[in-house]
Amino acid sequence: MLAADATFNISTTDHTTKILSSLRNNSQFSDVLLLIGPDKVPMLVHSVVLAYNSEYYTTALSNRWCSNDEIKLPPGLDSNFRIQAVLKHPDVEVDVMNCVLDYLYTGAATIPQKLAIKVALFANQALLDGMKGEVESYLASSNWCDFCQCTGVLLLQ
Numbered sequence: 001m002l003a004a005d006a007t008f009n010i011s012t013t014d015h016t017t018k019i020l021s022s023l024r025n026n027s028q029f030s031d032v033l034l035l036i037g038p039d040k041v042p043m044l045v046h047s048v049v050l051a052y053n054s055e056y057y058t059t060a061l062s063n064r065w066c067s068n069d070e071i072k073l074p075p076g077l078d079s080n081f082r083i084q085a086v087l088k089h090p091d092v093e094v095d096v097m098n099c100v101l102d103y104l105y106t107g108a109a110t111i112p113q114k115l116a117i118k119v120a121l122f123a124n125q126a127l128l129d130g131m132k133g134e135v136e137s138y139l140a141s142s143n144w145c146d147f148c149q150c151t152g153v154l155l156l157q
Contacts, residue, residue: 017106020049024105031084032061036097038090043097047084053104056127061085092122103131111135113142 023029023046030044050057061084089097096118103109109131111119116135123132 020105023049024101031082033083033086034097035086035088035090036092036094040088040090041094043094043101045101049104054127056125057087060087089122093118096122100126100128100131103128111138 027044030046032045032047032050034043034045035041036043047057047061051061093115095112096115099109099111099115099119100122109119116139120132120135120139123129123135
């Protein structure tokens with residue numbers, strides 16, 4: 001016989017990953033516009049995902065850094081979006097930001113080796129310690145290690 005106050009837990013670890021993965025490719029509820037690189041390539045993202053993963057973005061999305069008084073959407077973006085903030089990353093390549101966003105949304109990213117150092121540097125800037133650590137571990141275990149030590153690239157602390 002079951003006790004009336006007994007409880008049990010059910011969960012699926014894939015559920016959250018599936019939801020966030022679907023959000024990554026769906027701008028319907030996006031509320032932040034990222035302008036990436038010198039060409040200001042627009043990327044629509046979700047503030048909750050950015051802020052949850054990064055103290056940098058938590059601060060950037062606070063009232064101290066951004067104001068939504070003068071948000072102007074780039075040509076070609078639907079004016080129905082309710083953009084709360086526009087954040088510019090003029091020195092970041094689109095491919096680097098895609099790697100970072102994949103990691104933020106899903107906890108995983110496929111990073112081309114040629115972008116590893118750039119991803120590590122941006123992860124350091126954006127206070128993404130987990131991502132930075134994983135990329136640095138990869139670099140340390142590969143033949144990039146000697147190059148990085150010689151140039152001081154991994155001295156990001």
